[in-house]
Amino acid sequence: MSAPTTTISSLPYELLVAIAVAGQENRVTESDWGIGSTTSKSEWTLSQVSHRFRDVIVGAPALWTLIETDFISEGSVEILKLYFQRSRASKLSVILLEPSEAKDGLLRERVTEIILPQVHRIQRLKIVWDLDQEMLGPFRDVAVPHLEHLEIVYRGDEVAVRAPVAMFWSGASRLTFLKIVRSTLQLSPQPSWMASITHLELLGDYDPDIYLAAVTAQCPSLTRLHLDITYVPPDANRFHIPTLKFLYISIQDNERADYLSHIVALFDAPALAELILNGSHGDQVAFLLCLKSLPQSSFPVLTSISFICTGSCSCETEPGFPYHPLSPPPVIFPALSHLILINQCHAYSLIKDIFGPASHPWPPLKTITLGAKDNSNGSFEGLGAALEDAVKSKRQRGEPVPEVQLFRVVSSLEDWDENSPVDVERSW
Ligand SMILES: [Zn+2]
Known part of the structure; x- marks a missing residue:
């Protein structure tokens, strides 16, 4: 005796509608939500299975709510x-x-x-x-x-x-x-x-200064802000955003060691908890973490900073980008407990200063996450060895050891964010 077979035409109405709705949920959450050809959409496909299904699908208004048009193509x-x-x-x-x-x-x-x-x-x-x-x-x-x-x-x-x-x-x-x-x-x-x-993203190649300040000033409930910053004039407007919790800044390449600090100093965001700086260089990171004060800004509850170097730079091989050692803990980020360095140049030096055998204690530091490409910025194996040594020496001295993770960077880093997949290869 053969087992009863289930075909799409024997499914109950409710299940059929649920399948179509599930297909649509992905479309809304994708970053390019919905963009695709009309014929690949589940409501079209299912409405053509049979007369019975056509009536069910056509009669479910929720299935016809994702709309895309260019007004011109045939039948649109x-x-x-x-x-x-x-x-x-x-x-x-x-x-x-x-x-x-x-x-x-x-x-x-x-x-x-x-x-x-x-x-x-x-x-x-x-x-x-x-x-x-x-x-x-x-x-x-x-x-x-x-x-x-x-x-x-x-x-x-x-x-x-x-x-x-x-x-x-x-x-x-x-x-x-x-x-x-x-x-x-x-x-x-x-x-x-x-x-x-609450969530604002201003991306692109426009002149940022006055415009950004004016826009953010009109958003009194802002908690998440994504910005591209291409240039900071000497007398730049500052951003006072008391509600801001998350800040992502993508930075145009700049050779000055104090550039990152200039950008961070633009913000007065006392509630900020997470900061991602995409486009940083190791000497700039060290400069920022060494600052003794930021006269008009304070970050008392900032717990997480990610530094991301997007391309492959020549900071470590060319003269003119000297790296100045830093000494933790960073004064301007007293609550910083999660440090993330991704494809960061001078990562080896940063790790040695922050966490190495001769480093000063940094009690609030709970996690260090490092992403490295195979052949750049200290190399994956080199960083692994440095982390191994650092963890060992901390343990020998009986000092608290943060949770350390190392992963291999495979994706493009242009759009890296806190939700990007991370495949940890080594952890301590
Ligand atoms: Zn660099």
Whole structure:
């Protein structure tokens, strides 16, 4: 007797809908959420399995809430209208992609006629543009009562033509996540529209100074901030962000040893708990950790710092980048207990100073995590040996030993963050 076989057509309705919903959950959490071809989407596939399934899938509004369009490709307007209709009153996640070419005025017209009547339902919105701002214009004076997540991404290569982006000036009272890539935002005359933002990412190659200070000043609830900093003028504006807990700064290459310290000194963030500095060099790290004071900033609760060197630099081989030894514990970070060094140049020297046999005690230090590439910055094996020696000598002297982990860096470090996978090879 053969076992009963389960085919997709024998599944109950609820399970079928659950499968489709599960497929969509991944799409929303991916960084490029939703971007893909319409035909690969589970609601399409499942709605074509049989008549019975078609009715189930088409009748489940939650399955038609992830919407993506470039307005131009064949059938996209009809598909868009179908999603709006089938999602009924559900909240929507929408991606608008600017097509590579469109007739003058067409995008403005389509956004106004098709998207604006549904804009009150949009919960997540991503707009990717590269030619001009025709697609963004209609959103300027609109209110978005349910919008929580907004991304505006410029992916073209013109810099000069970009005017600041103005959106949703009539109110976005639930907006908590705002990411702007290679565009600047024109601040609303009603500053309160940014009041609910807790997560802000300002990435790109714009002139940061006055703009960043003005934007962050309008976000009184900000807890997470991601910034690209390309240049710090001598009289730079400072950022006073009393609520900030997490700060990620990506730094343009700079040869000055005090550059990292200049950047950190821009922030007055007394609640900051985690700091990631992407683009640092070992001499800059040592300089920062040696500082005896930061007159206008204090970091009393900062427990975790990551220093990431993104490329392969020549700091260790060329003269002109002298490394000055540092002596722990760092005065300006009294609570620092988790130190992360990833592909960091001068890592060997940093480890020796911070943790080696002759180092001063650093009681709050609980964990050291090191990521190294095979052939750069002290080499993986060299660092492993240095850590081994350091741990041994600490134990022999009866000193507290932090938890130490060493992993091999395989990924690109441009986008490294605290959620990036780490495959620890050695630990002590
Ligand atoms: Zn370097």
